[in-house]
Amino acid sequence: MTLKVSKHCISSIIRRYSANSNSTSCQPGGPINYAGPMFQKTEQLKSENFPPVQRNFYKKPLLLHQGYMQWLYDHEGRKYLDLFGGIVTVSVGHCHPKVVAAMQEQLKKLWHTTSIYRNPKIYEFVEKLVAKMPGKLKVVYLVNSGTEANDLAVLLAKLYTGNHNIISLQDSYHGCSSAMLGLTSTQSYRLPTPVPAGYSHAMLPDPFRGIWGGCRDSISQVPGSCSCSGDCITSDKYIHQLEEHVINNIPISGAAAMFAESIQGVNGTVQFPKGYLKKAQQLIKEYNGLFVSDEVQTGFGRTGDAFWGFENHEIMPDIVTMAKGIGNGFPMAAVVTTMEIAEAHNKAAYFNTFGGNPLACTAGKAVLEVIDEENLQENCKVTGKYFVEQLMQLQKVYPVIGDVRGKGLMLGVELVVPGTKDPLNASDVVDIMEKTKDFGILLGRGGRYSNVLRIKPPMCIKKEDVDFAVSVLDQALKEFMKTYKSD
Template sequence: MKRLLVRRLSKLADAIPRERNNPPLPRMPPFDHKPLPYEGPTAAEILKKRAEFLSPSMFCFYKKPLNIVEGKMQYLFDEDGRRYLDAFAGIATICCGHCHPKVVKAITSQTKCLQHSTIVYLNHAITDFAEALASKMPGDLKVVFFTNSGTEANELAIMMARLYTGCHDIISVRNAYHGNAAGTMGATAQNNWKFNLMQSGVHHAVNPDPYRGLFGSDGEKYARDVQEIINFGTSGQIAGFISEAIQGVGGIIELAPGYLPAVYKTIKKAGGLCIADEVQSGFARLGSHFWGFEAHGVVPDIVTMAKGIGNGIPLGAVVTTPEIAQVLTRRSYFNTFGGNPVCTAGGLAVLRVLEEEKLQENAYIVGSYMKDRIRTLQEKHNIIGDVRGRGLMLGVELVTDHQQKIPAKTEILHVMDHMKEMGVLVGKGGFHGNVFRITPPLCFTKEDADFFVDVMDIALSKL
């Protein structure tokens, strides 16, 4: 009772009218959902346990971390029942929206029937989803291997490239992010904020960053570095090249135009395979295309995916050609939980929701609208150095000097806190930690976009 009373008093304090000289806050779009009463531990109690029992490498956004207890579509609710517009969880896991009823129904229905059947028995859930997933792929990409995460998917893709080619050397792009295991950490390491782990056989190419890169938007000039790595860093042959279409953790960086076609041509000539990491940019997020690599006019040999594929459940996948897939018969590859009936039933439901609710079209329309509105903020706030991205995968880089592009690392934290207080949650990333990562669920509306931009405008003004 005491805890509930404290929360009610806190709500009353938040409801006190603002002083007359302060501008009115933007109004969050109406939403017909009432969160369930919460009587669990408080944020402070959870934080105390977390400090004692969880990994010290874990971190929280915001000076005062949020205790999120419920989610519905594009909104989240804290322990006090306060609603927040979620402009970040789309890239983390949520594609269709938090607790989408059709996805929830598919998962719970399968859970009531069968949770796990292991790989030595038949079950239609895994084959139904594999068939549906293959139908979204170009060319001969139609053999699916299911995993539990994007890390596992990328590890498997790298191993397949090495087995198929008989080579060990892998090329990845600096500032990329491919996962948390040894191999993917090695592919991520060079010039990335998160890891500093080097691994034999992994080479890092110059990042084709149109904003900060040496060659601006000339993708072919960046691509020459890949050829030089092959010429001088390997035997002249290569196992594979792995790249995101848009760098997610790296700061929503679009690869310079012409880069991927030129690199793919170079890799093919050296006998290697091209791996497209679609863990963050795939599944209709870009709006203009279902997969990020399609926006570059290339067809990879292997495609990896996760996060949005399961709308919040642990699910990843690797898709390749029948010829390349055969290499895993030499190693009798299997994954105990990858492709279990519960997760694949959920994955199939996600694909159906994307199509039925035309979420790819929505991502294009709403994302383009929001990007244009943010660009108007760039004209007003000098701290905005760059606005980039496609669909509902947008980045806003803050700098304190446009000429030298000095990262506004401290300022972005203040803006995030101000936005949270006004009811908007947004992510950050980039090598310097100065880029807003705007990646909401694909059910985001124009009204949500207006609210987001208006809140960001006020928060930037407070600087």
């Protein structure tokens, strides 16, 4: 394979790419002139009226005001290829015409009623959603965010099992409410306050940084890893550690649940050794617990081979939580479970003011239709494979790339001190991301050491977008390595 990187300078790449993509990269009628507050005014308002914990993502912050499909535009009219999708949230594309049209039509009819009444959109959406769910996963709670979905899943697990202990994996992220800070095991999100009792975190089975390594469900493997034809041989070692964790942390009555993402998102696209989740589910069942699959980032076809990430692991969860891509950016989330588990919730009253909102359900229904009509799951598979292959070629050129991983259009590039596995200094990662932003692509950042470039674009991107992105990464890393070598 040949790396698809232009021999021309990056400015020429950007000009040529922009010219070739202008016809499809902006809304009908072209880019809109910015009419909001001046950049300096936003700086003042942010400083005086927003909490300081909401930090700037870039050294020179972006003021974005328009988006279309895989593109975003800033207040000066600059165009950016969005490879982070609003933190893995824009699934079918910014301002997708079909979703926009559906929302506009619904805006004229009904905005809000709450779920205490019936409205047609909630039924139309739920019917389409459960058609995507396997087995007995047919009962849907509609809520507003991934945090809220996971909080409700904890409640359901405790009510159904009568147990109270919840297990998640180290370095996981499941939300940052006061309760979910117990489930989340990422230090950068843990505040110095007590969390509810009953949460514990099992060893993370990480093929790149884990003590036993392992092979994963990706065309890119850790250098020197095993290459098992079925379940990875290391999965049993990690499962042994999980059982030790259960024995030492869970009362004899058993657990309420184990939570796991199919691929860890905030932690930098960490995949588990093949077979781990299947065995983890079997183990938690032996201790009377439910298995909850957090599909907030991995659902809706993003991993390519399957609509839900858990299907890649050949498991049937008891509860599935989902958000982000479910509404393509409209605030929306869901918990899907079985009727048997839902019946345990019937011991008191429950309602959700905004869950099942007609606008949210309109967006969700349109998103599901677009995914099918535009074959976006297949695009994730094909374009994602091509993306990984190109990133693997970059890895051969730049020793600062320690690992390339992921599946479909959920990818990660872990940056390291060349010649080691030591994480690259966070300030260096920020410098690289600043360069890629200035060259016209937007990436995410994650991992325990904030050294992983997170690539989770709208699922509509094409191979030419990948070529552009890889060209930009090539140039950014080339410039970084020149400076790094001279330090």
